[in-house]
Structures are given as structure tokens and as C-alpha cells.
């Protein structure tokens with residue numbers, strides 16, 4: 001029998017039992033939509049975690065730490081005795097280290113990592129907790145300059161001060177980037193925020209560092225780093241001091257005087273990141289990049305996606321039995337017809353293919369429509385998620401349900417395979433029917 | 443075209459073509475609970491190509507069983523049967539299916555048309571199974587239906603036809619793949635006498651045109667006399683008599699009387 005005739009017969013058989021076909025296909029739609037939606041949530045959440053890491057600024061940066069930590073193969077046993085041993089063997093990071101690393105080829109700039117949380121009150125605005133970063137002039141990249149919305153960096157304005165991320169303006173009670181520039185930023189230790197009741201004055205005996213706001217940059221442009229308040233050395237160092245011991249903690253306890261807890265290294269371009277990293281590793285320091293984090297997220301999400309997929313598969317398991325039932329019924333109903341086909345000379349495999357094709361078509365239709373339904377559900381889910389989390393104007397809308405082409409194709413293939421397996425036994429039974437017995441069937 | 447193994451034995455007499463069917467010691471048993479039913483209890487029969495043979499006998503004498511074995515629908519329990527060079531006892535399931543497809547055409551008492559296919563599609567069905575293209579098989583199906591006088595009903599479903607019309611469709615279908623052996627199991631059993639006559643006429647005409655051998659199961663001796671050159675009578679799965687049907691009515695009557703005596 002020709003394949004085209006097989007398809008023709010299959011479609012005619014399915015059309016003849018419209019209601020039953022529709023019900024069975026609906027089962028597959030539900031199952032496929034469940035699997036697809038579940039997996040797409042996993043992928044969407046992963047993407048939304050990774051996307052901010054895949055920023056040019058981050059991909060040309062790396063962090064130098066006093067100990068080597070292998071994030072890729074992290075396991076809880078590292079926290080045991082061996083891990084503690086590792087922490088005690090930590091290197092000390094000093095100005096000497098900075099000089100040493102600065103000498104490596106393709107390193108653009110090296111500076112101590114002074115990223116700490118502080119409370120920030122904008123004059124005439126509100127108080128909030130922000131992360132600050134103290135960076136030398138050389139660490140200001142072209143991308144960072146292009147991201148400026150108002151004002152500029154200290155090396156342009158000639159005035160030392162804070163450059164704020166646009167995403168935090170709302171929390172700080174500032175209406176627009178233009179309005180922020182020129183006002184005073186008052187930094188205090190992070191505790192100041194938590195002891196402040198709405199409307200009450202901040203306790204005056206806390207130490208503080210006041211600097212003018214000289215610029216505002218577009219947060220999105222800088223990805224994960226786009227939430228930090230940037231300060232130049234000098235005033236920045238003074239502000240960082242406010243955080244107290246928080247700024248001195250590293251793996252295995254606080255750093256000694258004259259030591260840094262970590263260094264930020266910017267390389268000239270992404271292509272040389274691995275090379276620079278290897279050179280630093282060789283010196284015995286630990287290094288970390290955004291890529292490591294992406295790797296960890298990827299690893300963790302393999303498990304999460306598999307678990308979500310498994311939960312979704314329950315729907316397809318139900319559909320499996322629906323298809324099997326439909327096919328058993330079809331074989332029973334068409335026993336005489338099968339007898340006729342065999343008496344006329346159809347081989348076992350012709351009969352088998354007829355029923356397998358029928359099941360596969362049910363799976364294909366259900367899979368295709370299921371992916372469509374899941375796309376609709378995803379669009380609706382994203383709409384609700386974005387409304388619920390009330391994302392500000394300056395932030396990209398959430399895209400939590402991501403149905404990529406491979407996922408869509410995979411889901412359809414999965415539905416077809418499920419259907420073929422469900423139809424295999426009834427099809428085999430049909431193919432083994434004795435023609436004489438089948439012809440006598442009432 | 444496979445050559446019959448019997449061809450070698452008859453090489454001395456070139457004008458005689460090899461027989462189409464050679465059965466010897468053919469047995470078919472059915473296990474029913476503890477007991478065994480011998481539906482065919484050792485049958486020896488030879489049928490020449492393009493010969494028309496009628497099989498008669500009482501109900502349960504094994505007529506249908508013999509026809510099913512001839513048609514490759516059932517396997518013999520013992521003995522041998524060769525049709526057009528195919529040793530039916532030795533064929534695999536698939537080979538047997540191909541044998542049914544290519545070598546035989548079946549006409550059943552209860553038609554066995556596929557109800558959801560049109561008349562035209564039913565006739566084209568064996569060609570579809572054989573992998574004949576859409577256009578070619580429709581052309582041939584139309585031609586066959588024209589000859590059977592059903593060209594006006596090609597688009598109808600079998601359920602919309604009378605019994606006689608359905609059997610015409612079945613005859614056309616049986617001829618679709620140009621069989622060498624046409625098998626008909628009481629093809630007029632469900633039809634009135636007049637319609638039965640028409641159907642038998644059609645079968646006679648078409649099988650002569652196709653040059654196929656005919657094995658016709660019937661329990662009406664008249665039908666046997668009219669449509670076959672030879673009549674085999676079965677009793678309890680064995681051949682009771684095997685003789686030519688007399689060409690004239692007189693001899694036919696004698697034969698009938700003899701048959702009646704034997705049956706009594």
C-alpha cells in the first residue's frame with residue numbers, strides 16, 4: 001500500500017468518527033499544553049535569570065578572590081572539612097596583587113571590589129538600601145557612557161559624586177533622571193534604613209557621607225550591574241567604610257589590614273577573558289565570571305526543567321490511555337473491515353500501519369494544537385505576571401513562558417511518539433486477526 | 443510468472459497446460475474443545491487453468507473450508523496444495539497475503555464491501571493494496587463497473603445499493619487484480635432467483651473474459667450445471683463424486699437424479 005493511500009484512509013477514518021477523534025485529540029491537547037507550559041516556565045525563568053548576566057560589561061569582567069572555588073562542580077561536601085581546609089589556604093590580595101594582575105596582557109584595569117550595601121537618602125526624596133560600587137576612571141567603559149540619561153561621570157563633570165541607576169529612582173522618591181542630578185545623596189550604614197519609620201527623622205548620631213548626585217544611567221544597559229550606585233575612589237572609599245565589617249568579609253573570615261577581599265578585573269575584550277583568567281588562576285587566586293554563574297544556573301535548571309516536564313507529562317499519560325482506548329474501540333468496530341482488507345491481500349504490516357498512522361495523526365493534531373494552546377496560555381500568563389509584579393517603565397517586561405521552536409517541535413514529537421506507543425498494541429492486535437474469523441465478526 | 447512443478451511431469455504431452463490447482467491428501471482439522479472436527483478429510487483434486495468447477499454438498503460438508511484453503515485464507519492441516527506454483531502450506535503470512543492479492547479473487551455470500559468507501563473505492567481497493575496509483579486504479583475500477591452495469595452508482599455507498607448491485611460490486615472487485623483463480627462461496631445465497639441468475643451470468647461472462655479458473659460453491663445443482671463444466675460433491679470433508687456436468691438438460695437431469703440417490 002502506498003503511503004499517500006495510507007494517509008488518505010487514515011484521514012477518512014478519523015473524519016468518520018468526528019466526535020471520538022475530537023475528544024481523543026482534546027486529551028492530547030491538554031497533555032501537550034501541560035508539558036509545554038511547564039517546560040516553558042522553566043526555560044523562561046532561567047532566561048530571565050541569565051539575560052542580565054549576558055551583558056557586554058559583565059562578559060568582559062572577572063572577579064579575583066583569595067580562594068579557588070569551583071562553582072561548576074560545587075557540592076555540599078565542599079562545606080565539610082576539605083572545604084574548610086581550602087578556605088584556610090586562602091591567598092592574600094594586596095596592592096602587590098593589583099600590580100601583578102595589571103601587568104598581565106589584555107587587562108584593562110584592576111581595582112579593589114568595594115561593592116557593599118548602604119542606605120541612601122536623596123535630599124528631598126526617600127530613603128532606601130542600595131548597593132554601591134567604587135570604580136576608577138579607567139573602569140568606565142564606552143557602554144557605561146552611552147547609558148547615561150542625565151549628567152555624566154565624575155571625569156566628565158569634574159566633580160566627584162554619585163551616579164545613580166535609573167531603576168532605583170522610584171524607590172528613592174525621584175521622579176526623573178533630570179530631577180536627580182544636583183541633589184545631595186546621603187549615605188549611611190545599611191542599618192539606618194531599617195530603623196527609619198515612615199516619616200520619622202533618621203537618627204543624627206549615625207555617621208554619614210554626603211555627596212552630590214552628578215549623573216543617572218539607564219539600568220537595563222548594564223544588565224546585572226545596572227542596580228548599583230557608582231562612586232569614584234576617595235568619596236566612594238569613605239562611603240564604603242560606612243558598611244563596617246560587611247565590606248571586609250570574604251571566604252573564611254574578615255581580611256587583615258592592607259588586604260582586599262576581592263578584585264574586579266576588566267579585560268580589553270571578551271575573546272581574551274579566558275586567557276587572562278588562566279593567567280590569574282596560575283598565580284593561585286580564585287576567579288569568577290558571569291559565565292560561571294550562567295553555568296551554575298544552567299546546571300540547576302536542567303533538573304528543574306526535567307521535574308517540570310515530568311509533572312506536565314502526567315497530562316500526556318492520561319492522553320496515552322485515551323488514545324489506547326480509542327484505538328482498541330476502532331479495531332473492535334472495524335474487525336469486519338480488517339477481515340475484508342486481509343482477505344483482499346493486505347499484509348499484517350499494512351493493517352498495522354493503518355492503525356499506527358491513525359494514532360500518530362491523533363498525536364500530531366493534538367500536539368500541534370496543544371503547543372498553540374500553550375502559546376496562548378503563556379501569553380496570558382505573561383500578561384498576568386507583568387500586571388502582578390507591576391514592572392516599572394524602565395524595566396523590560398517579564399517573558400516567563402518561553403516556547404522556543406525546539407521546544408514546540410519537541411512537544412509535537414513527544415505527543416506523536418506517545419500516541420504511536422499507545423496505538424502500537426491495538427494495531428498489532430488488528431494485524432494478527434485471522435481473516436476468516438474477522439469476516440464472521442458481527 | 444512462476445511455473446508449476448507439475449509442468450515437468452507433463453512435459454511428454456505438450457498441448458496440455460499444467461493444472462492451476464493440485465491438491466492431494468488435503469486435510470483441515472478444527473479443534474473444538476476436546477474433540478477434533480475434520481472439515482476436510484483428505485481431498486485430492488486437480489483443476490485446470492480456465493476451468494469452471496462447482497462444489498456442492500450438504501451443509502457442513504466442507505465446501506467453504508475447501509474454498510478458504512484454495513484462497514489462502516486458511517492453511518491446510520495436512521496434505522499439499524499448490525496453486526499456480528505456490529505451495530500454500532509453505533508460504534509465510536506475508537507471502538500468503540500477496541498470494542491472495544495477486545492470484546485469487548473472492549466473491550462472498552455476504553458481499554463484504556467496506557461500508558464507508560464508495561462503490562468505486564471498493565472496486566479499487568485491491569489495486570490500492572497492491573500499490574497501483576490513484577489514476578490507474580480509478581480508470582480500471584470505472585471500466586469494471588461499466589461492464590457490471592453500475593457506472594451510474596460509482597459514487598454511492600454500498601449501503602445505498604440493493605443486494606444484487608452489491609454483489610456486482612463484489613464481482614468487479616474480485617476481478618480488479620486480474621486473478622488466475624476466481625472463488626465464489628454461494629455468491630447468490632442472499633439473492634432472489636432472478637437476480638441470482640443475473641449475477642451468475644456476470645460471473646460467467648467476466649471470468650471467461652479474464653481467462654480465470656472458477657470454483658463456485660453452491661447447493662443448487664441447477665446453478666452448478668449452468669455455470670460449471672465439472673461438479674465436485676463433498677460429503678463429510680471428502681470427495682463423494684467428481685464428474686463433468688452434462689451439456690444437455692437430459693443428462694443434467696440424470697446426473698441430478700444420481701446425485702439425489704447418492705444423497706439419500
Ligand SMILES: Nc1ncnc2c1ncn2[C@@H]1O[C@H](COP(=O)(O)OP(=O)(O)OP(=O)(O)O)[C@@H](O)[C@H]1O
Pocket residue numbers: 472473474479480481499500501502503504505506507508661
Ligand atoms: N472455525 C471453525 N471452527 C470449528 N469448526 C469449524 C470451523 N469452520 C468450519 N468448521 C466445521 O467444519 C465443517 C465444515 O464447515 P464448512 O463451513 O466448510 O461447511 P459448508 O459446506 O460450507 O457448509 P454450508 O453449506 O452450511 O456453508 C463443519 O462441521 C463446521 O462446523
Ligand SMILES: [Mg+2]
Pocket residue numbers: 505506507627
Ligand atoms: Mg459454507
